[in-house]
Amino acid sequence: MDISAIMVHVDASQSVEARLCHAVALAGSFNATLIGLLSLSADEPAWVYRTADGRRERQAYEPDLGAACETAREAFDIATEAATFAVDWRVGEGAPTDAIQCEGRLADLLIVGQPNRSNTDSEVARHFVETAILSSGRPVLVIPQGPLPYASTFPYGSIVVAWNGTRESARALHDALPLLKRATQVDVVSCIPPHARRKAELSPPAYAANWLARHGVHASMVEMVLERSADIGESLLAIAGQRRADLLVCGAYGRGLLREELLGGVTDTVLRHATIPTLFSY
Known part of the structure; x- marks a missing residue:
């Protein structure tokens, strides 16, 4: 298997550069x-119907939306120039x-931004990323804000x-x-909780x-020492830091689409x- 098509979600946020x-x-x-991929909501926001001047405010909002679209497209064009x-x-x-599910199936790999906890729209962004991970049918690479790789080299040594x-x-x-x-360098971290190690499956x-x-990949084995009260997600991130990893790979675990929290505890901590x-697969 190889990667022949990559889809990156593009918006007007500061994190798009990374x-x-x-x-x-x-x-x-x-x-x-x-x-x-530029994704826009085709539906009018609910607040349009909650205020007396909602329609007028919506019309004032539309030019800002258009400017954000232009900014996103310009960022993509400059990056790929x-x-x-x-x-x-x-x-x-x-x-x-909907867009990340439908359009995402054109690609072998999806790239999205990590939800920003300080942003007022963080819950919307988090739901978007969760949907990409659990419903697109593709591996999803989540990029945090941080140091930028050299564009001419493979970034995950x-x-x-x-x-x-x-x-x-x-x-x-x-x-x-x-x-x-x-x-x-590839490290496989065993993070099976002690109480689960006897499960035959x-x-x-x-x-x-x-x-x-x-498949021609040599991997070193790393054992995660887990106390009963330890947080596996936090322990995994600590090991990634100790190994000076450029990328973390882990499976995603969902709690069910009808629940408020879509992702399981370890996945949510890492996200x-x-x-x-971090590359998530489900």
Whole structure:
């Protein structure tokens, strides 16, 4: 498996620069088509109907929306100006959560921004990212605000893979293989809780290392020491920091689409607090 098409979500936020830098670096490394996705809500916001002057305020809001779209497109054009790979631009229909599902299936890998906890729209952004992870059917690379990679080099020399023996972690390992093949250091972190280690359906971490070896990837094994009260997500992020990882790979675990919180505890912790890019698969 290789990566032939990458889709990056583009908006007018300050974090888009980091997203685009990672997207351009990856597209260059794989000679993949880079698709910029602009997603807009086709529906009028609910507040239009809650205030007497809602319609008038909506009309005043529309020019700002148009300016944001122009800013997003300009950012994408500037980032890909010197690209040696193919580029494409898509404008999704419907709500952003609909667009990332529909349009995202054109790509092998989706790139989105990490929700900003200090932003007033953080819950909307978080729901967007959760939907991408759980419903797009594609691996999702979440980029935090941080140091920018060199656009001409592969940005993930050191990769940490979280392994707990489940279907989700096996899926993430499989989806990350093209990236792992290009890394110079791969660490498989065993994060199976002590109370779950006797479950017959869970694959031991050696299986992950053996599978990678058959694909030409040498991986080191790291054992996570877990106390009963320890937070697995926080422990995983700590190990990634200790190993100086450039990328974290982990399976995503959902709690059900009808619940307020879509993602499971470990996944949610990593999504909220990771300071390095994280590849999620579900």
